[in-house]
Amino acid sequence: MAAQLQLTADHEALLQHQCRTIPKEQLHQPGPDFIDRSFVPSSRSAQVIRSLGQLYNHGRLGGTGYLSILPVDQGIEHTAGSSFGPNPMYFxxxxxIKLAVEGGCNAVATTFGTFGTVARKYAHRIPFLVKINHNELLTYPNKFDQIMFGSVEEAWNLGAAAVGATIYFGSEESGRQIQEVSAAFERAHELGLATVLWCYTRNNAFKTADKDYHVAADLTGQANHLGVTIGADIIKQKLPENNGGFTALKFGKIHKAMYEQLSSDHPIDLTRYQVANCYMGRIGLINSxxxxxxxxxxxxxIKTAIINKRAGGQGLISGRKAFQRPFAEGVELLHAIQDVYLDDSITLA
Known part of the structure; x- marks a missing residue:
């Protein structure tokens, strides 16, 4: 059951928005039968369908078609000290794993090392999403490249229900990453594992003096479209904050409808464009x-969850806001996010 949400005026304004860009009727909307509607007719095997069922049917959001995932790979991505310094218990x-279990999450996403220490104790209690590649920051000077830290077979041996990977679309190394992750996802599907792709854009040219187009709807939307093309079952993306990356940076192919008809400057409309690029919601979008x-x-x-849900997304994958605070407060924050998706009065815009 959802608790009574404490909404601010900002939240209430989002609830009043009417989307006049891509109609919600054109979306494959989340719901209890989402796997039956979207994945059963696909090329996914029975084993992959079963793994997706583990993800979608676990935790407080189990059976709703929505997802709440706890991701904790920041010990590698951001250094362990900066990630766990605010709350050293997470070293x-x-x-x-305990936070994800108590927080009622659908799954916990973390590293080979983390799962390797506790897999036998928790593999039957919560679905594992193993992150198979990372950007490590100990190399000096820092370089920004996702490299493999283990194999899909190792994730399978740990009892994982899914594997996750990141591609830095737009980066110099993106071609290699696309090939590596595509092959890894093919192997994951052969073994019956679901696949989740962090579809991040990364290029120094995407950030100008006055705007960061790494979070532009058009660039992130295209990253999503590439992600679903290589076999991701779920797309993770940053919430869009602006638009017009292709036009400002003067590259790529555009159509004026992208900006004049399919989106606006409203955050729900920007996020709906991301959903549209996930095959109109056939592949679920979760925002970070x-x-x-x-x-x-x-x-x-709560604001991010409302935007995602009303846009047609399928949930949040939220980590630092939960684990960089006392345990009980982290559980409460995860529940607050989930309550947005459990509240039937919050509908698609």
Whole structure:
């Protein structure tokens, strides 16, 4: 059951928005029968369907068609000290799993090392999503490249229901990453595992003096479209904050309808464009929760969840806002996110 959500005026304004870009009727909308409608007719095997069922039918959102995933790979991506310094208990990998279990998440996404220490104790209690590649930051000077940290077979041996990977679309190394991840996802499907792709854009040219187009709807939407093309079952993407990356940076192919008809400057409309690029929602879009900024994290998380849900997305994958605070507060924040998806009065715009 959803608790009574404490909504701000900002939240209420989002609930009043009417989407006049891509009609919700054209979307493959989330729901209890989403796997039957979207994946059963696809090329996915019975084993992959079963793994997707593990993800979609677990936790407080189980059976709703929505997902709440706890991701904790920041110990590699951002350094362990900066990630766990605010709450050192999470240097112990077991506490990561405990937070996901107590938080009622559909799954926990983390590293080979974390799962390797506790797999036998928790593999039957919560679905594992193993992140198979990372950008490590110990190399000096820093380089930004996702490299494989293990194999799909190793993830399968750990009892995983799914594997996750990141591609830095737009980066110099993106061609190699696309090939590596495509092959890994093919192997994952052969073994019956679901696949989740972090579809991030990364290129220094995407950030100008006055705007960061790494979070532009048109660039992130195209990254999503590439991600679903190589076999991702779920797409993870940052919430869009602007648009017009292709036009501002003067590259790529565009049509004026992308900006004049299929989107607007409203965050729900920007996010709906991301959903449209996930085969009109046939492949679920989950947005990232972003960094922890302190006291306003709960309201920010609820806002992101409302935008994602009303746009036609399938949930949030939120980590730092949950684990960089005391355990009980982290559980409460995860529940607050989930309550947005459990609230039937919050509908597609």
């Amino acid at each position: 112990d990998p077991e506490n990561i 929760g972003g960094e922890s900024l302190g006291a306003g994290d709960r309201d920010a998380a």
